[in-house]
Amino acid sequence: MEPDEALVAAFLDGDESAFEKLVDRYEAKIRQFAHGYLRRRDVAEDVAQDTFLQAYQKLHTLGHHVAFKSWLYRIAVNRCHDELRRVGRQADLPSEEEVDREMRRARPPVEGERLVHAGEIGRRLSHSLAGLPKNQRAPLLLKEVLGMTYSEIADLLGWPVGTAQIRIHRARLKLRSELEDLRSGEQEESP
């Protein structure tokens, strides 16, 4: 497999197919990250496209010492953040039906009134995620959605490793505290 640096150099020399290889290489992960960030697959697709278009237009600005992957993910983080800010915390949240579909896709199907509960959890999660500061939301989702290591996250975002770890921890504490009542509700329902 050609390294990213070689494809970047080829593209800057005029080889359009080199950039398309980079798109093929990273599109699934970028879409997955955007989905985890925005909690809507359709919007994630648009944001992923925007990410690659921006990379296409700005690749000539990539410094020699900067890894393409880290740079691409930084663009994705910023695009996701811009999209979230655009729609706001209240507006354009996924509907109950969309959340139910997403919950069923992510986890084994549940029955009866637990479907309604799953929808409520999804809406509350979207709302709470949108309420996190950007510098907690991004590292949390890079960890939870993409399984990046603390070191990779720190490198990507330009932070010390300890800072990345602390911010992930704080994001989890905040989410847990906002969603605690839902956790209790689930525990009561369990036989």
Added chain:
Amino acid sequence: MRCAEARALAAAVHDGEGPVLGELRDHLDQCSACRTESVDLEWLSSLLAVPVEEPDPLFLVRFRQRRDELRGSAAAWRWLAVRLVPLSVAAALGATITVLLGARTSGELRELEAQALRSGMAAVTTQAMVADRVLGLDLETLPDE
């Protein structure tokens, strides 16, 4: 092991970045609060998880369409720029010349007004001097009030 240390280690283990120490296991066995937090980490992760995306060949097709649209609009802007820039420069030059001419004209007017004013004042002064002579008044010797 203290709770703060146990929780930090449990988070690292949960994130796949720390060894599972016997000491940690013993603490979690004994401390229900830390055990609950450890379980809550699992619960939160399950909420945040999204399905793993498989590569989508149509993504590249859609990207090409948008890239080509972008190129098309960039080419249109370049076409306009090549034609409009000379016109814009000419219009700007014309506007500048008009303003300068206008300024020059109004400057001449102001000079003419000043001359008229000076002539008018001279006429008034002359009249005052004549009036003084006629009335026998000498302004320079009048006492101060």
